[in-house]
Amino acid sequence: MTTPPGATGGPGPGPGPDPGPGSGSGDEPWFDDEAGRLVRPYTVSEGRTRPSAPLDLLTMVRATGVRPDGYLGPEHAQVLRLCGGPVSVAEIAASIRQPAAVTKVVLSDLVDWGAVATRGPVHLQSGPDPNNREVLEAVLDGLRRRL
Numbered sequence: 001m002t003t004p005p006g007a008t009g010g011p012g013p014g015p016g017p018d019p020g021p022g023s024g025s026g027d028e029p030w031f032d033d034e035a036g037r038l039v040r041p042y043t044v045s046e047g048r049t050r051p052s053a054p055l056d057l058l059t060m061v062r063a064t065g066v067r068p069d070g071y072l073g074p075e076h077a078q079v080l081r082l083c084g085g086p087v088s089v090a091e092i093a094a095s096i097r098q099p100a101a102v103t104k105v106v107l108s109d110l111v112d113w114g115a116v117a118t119r120g121p122v123h124l125q126s127g128p129d130p131n132n133r134e135v136l137e138a139v140l141d142g143l144r145r146r147l
Contacts, residue, residue: 051108057090057100058121061107068113075106083116 063083072080078096093103110116129135 051104053108053111053118054120055089055104055107055118056121057088057093059089060086060119060121061089061092061116062086062119064115064117066114068110068115073106076110079103079106079110080115083110086119 061083062085063080068076075096075098079092082092082095089100089103089107092107093100096103096106098106107116107118111118
């Protein structure tokens with residue numbers, strides 16, 4: 001007689017199905033240091049791949065103080081905690097350990113709910129010529145004074 005794979009061979013029920021993460025006392029993290037995050041990124045973004053708001057990696061985000069009605073997912077709540085002061089989309093993505101695309105979807109939810117405000121990166125269209133010797137010397141003098 002052969003024992004099926006996974007059976008203990010002893011009396012009583014076999015090992016049964018794996019209860020999965022989070023089925024214990026509730027104290028287990030949803031993150032395994034060796035394996036990484038146990039929740040897949042597409043789950044966090046609810047399958048969405050594009051944010052509803054135009055966001056750049058350099059876009060600055062700040063909480064408005066408005067608390068969204070209803071349930072906030074753990075990533076939404078975590079992002080809100082990070083946005084007490086101005087912080088970039090790239091910094092938020094690194095802090096919550098999610099891809100930038102997923103972070104942008106979560107942030108766009110918060111923008112839609114009025115919980116965060118954004119400010120895009122400032123691109124200088126005009127201004128001093130970056131190759132102007134006087135400008136470069138002024139920058140160098142300023143750096144020397146600070147050091």
